[in-house]
Amino acid sequence: MKQYSPISLYIHIPYCASKCHYCDFVSCVGNETEIKQYLLLLEKEIGMYRNLMKNRPIKTIFFGGGTPSLIPGQEMMWLMKVIRNAFNLMPEAEVSVEANPGQMNQRKLHAYRESGINRISFGLQAIQDPLLNILGRKHNAEAFYQQVTKARQEGFWDINADIIFGIPGQEMEDWLETIQYVTSMELPHLSCYGLTYEEGTRIFEMMKSGFIDPLGEDLEWLMFRKTIEILQEKGYVHYEISNYSKPGYQCRHNLTYWKNEEYLALGIAAHGYLNGIRYENVDKAKDYESMLKQKIYPVFTRERVSDDDWVKETMFLGLRLREGISLKEFKKKHNQSCLHLFEKEIQELIQQKLVWRDGERIKLTEKGFDLANQVLVCFA
Numbered sequence: 001m002k003q004y005s006p007i008s009l010y011i012h013i014p015y016c017a018s019k020c021h022y023c024d025f026v027s028c029v030g031n032e033t034e035i036k037q038y039l040l041l042l043e044k045e046i047g048m049y050r051n052l053m054k055n056r057p058i059k060t061i062f063f064g065g066g067t068p069s070l071i072p073g074q075e076m077m078w079l080m081k082v083i084r085n086a087f088n089l090m091p092e093a094e095v096s097v098e099a100n101p102g103q104m105n106q107r108k109l110h111a112y113r114e115s116g117i118n119r120i121s122f123g124l125q126a127i128q129d130p131l132l133n134i135l136g137r138k139h140n141a142e143a144f145y146q147q148v149t150k151a152r153q154e155g156f157w158d159i160n161a162d163i164i165f166g167i168p169g170q171e172m173e174d175w176l177e178t179i180q181y182v183t184s185m186e187l188p189h190l191s192c193y194g195l196t197y198e199e200g201t202r203i204f205e206m207m208k209s210g211f212i213d214p215l216g217e218d219l220e221w222l223m224f225r226k227t228i229e230i231l232q233e234k235g236y237v238h239y240e241i242s243n244y245s246k247p248g249y250q251c252r253h254n255l256t257y258w259k260n261e262e263y264l265a266l267g268i269a270a271h272g273y274l275n276g277i278r279y280e281n282v283d284k285a286k287d288y289e290s291m292l293k294q295k296i297y298p299v300f301t302r303e304r305v306s307d308d309d310w311v312k313e314t315m316f317l318g319l320r321l322r323e324g325i326s327l328k329e330f331k332k333k334h335n336q337s338c339l340h341l342f343e344k345e346i347q348e349l350i351q352q353k354l355v356w357r358d359g360e361r362i363k364l365t366e367k368g369f370d371l372a373n374q375v376l377v378c379f380a
Contacts, residue, residue: 006059006090007274008256009083011042012267013068014285032072038268038285039075043082044292045266050086052274053264058087060094060253063117069099073111080115094119094158094252102143109154119251120151121160121191127178131167134212136202141181148185158249160189165223167195168212175223176230183234188249192227193242194220221370228369239322241372258321260314268298277304310334311341315379319355320372324363338362345378 015035061083063071071079076097083089096119097112104112112120126132127141148159161182165175182190197204197214206212228238236244240258243251256263265272269283282288282300291298305313311334318325330338339346339362346362349355354368354375368375 004055004057005261006057007053008060008062008253008261008263009058009087010062010064010253010263010265010270010272011068012265012270012281013038013063013065013071014268015070016065016067032070035070035072036075039071039079041289041292042079042267044295045298046082046086048292048295048297049264049266053087056088056264058083058089058093060256061089061096062253063097065098067100067103068097069103069108073108073115076108076117077111077115080117084116089116096121096251096253098123099147101139101147104147104150106150106154109151109156113154113156118156119158119160120156121162121189122147124161124178124182125164126167126170126174127181128170128174131170131174134168134203135164145185148187157188159187160191160251161187162191162193164193164195165227166215166220168207168214170215172219172223172226176226179227179230183231183236188246189251190231190236190244191242192224192231192244194224224370237322241320241369255321258317260310260317273305276310277302279303307334311336311338312379314338315342316376319362319364319368319376319379322363324355324358324361327360327362342379349375349378 013035015038080095093116095117097117098121100123122144123137124141124144125135125137127144129140132140144161151159163178163182179192195203195215197207203212207214227244231244232238235246237247237250238244239250240254243254245251262273262275264274265279265281268281268285268288270281272279272281279299279302281298282291288298314330314333315325315338318330325338327338330336334341346355349368350357353365354371355362356365357363364372364375
């Protein structure tokens with residue numbers, strides 16, 4: 001009997017209480033009625049993939065956005081039941097939800113836990129109010145602390161905090177204070193991102209108008225380096241360029257992306273990778289609703305990944321991981337040696353001390369982590 005490999009599921013919830021200044025994801029401000037109507041459309045899309053997915057066990061689910069924590073508790077329980085009825089959810093599946101501090105009361109947290117969600121990723125970003133204001137965030141550090149405390153009371157122990165360095169006006173002292181704050185709470189996972197200025201965002205316009213000035217590259221680099229040093233001293237594993245975890249708490253869903261594995265993505269503007277095809281759903285609510293009501297997959301673009309692109313993606317995604325690329329796994333997956341396919345690139349990067357061969361693996365060096373974009377573009 002043929003064995004089908006497990007797959008991950010991403011569900012995009014495009015609604016937010018307000019739009020953050022740095023956000024370039026497809027999202028909008030929405031009320032509870034709009035969210036409930038959207039979930040009914042998601043039910044239709046889930047049903048359309050039932051037969052296609054009947055032999056693919058679901059190993060992880062990730063509710064992203066937007067702000068999935070705006071979904072009322074009873075509706076989340078209903079949605080998880082819809083997912084279980086349509087798909088084969090593995091008993092040990094990791095089920096994550098992104099949340100904003102202050103949006104989840106005890107009752108909602110209880111309902112989420114009862115629904116089967118077992119991991120929460122809170123968007124803290126910083127603990128200093130002036131920096132949160134620059135980012136357009138509506139919470140403070142105390143709201144985050146209370147939210148984590150309540151989540152733990154409901155049995156959530158697999159908790160992540162997103163924090164950002166490189167915020168205009170941020171000093172090294174501010175960044176170290178934020179790191180100290182989250183590590184003192186013994187959170188098992190931390191995502192530490194450098195701020196980016198994406199065209200079309202409010203913070204990009206603030207920069208262009210001269211209202212704010214980006215932090216200097218040297219200070220950003222020092223923040224990145226200090227993060228690695230401090231978190232490793234505190235027992236965190238730096239397992240991906242921007243991600244750190246206590247042993248056993250890596251985000252299994254995100255590992256799907258970095259290992260270039262397939263995943264089903266549902267919802268407005270969701271991007272998926274299924275049966276060798278990368279696809280993007282429509283990004284307008286009216287188009288999404290219209291297509292689903294006509295029983296048409298709400299897909300805007302489909303592109304079959306060529307063998308050439310497939311091997312390149314495995315390289316530049318896998319090198320983001322501290323463990324790097326397994327030569328054996330690469331050959332098993334692609335039936336070719338990466339040392340042969342990318343001989344020139346790898347040799348040049350080794351000479352530049354940006355990557356190194358560690359037995360059966362190709363990895364970034366410490367210098368390579370500092371210049372990761374320079375390395376990864378070699379395989380793009």
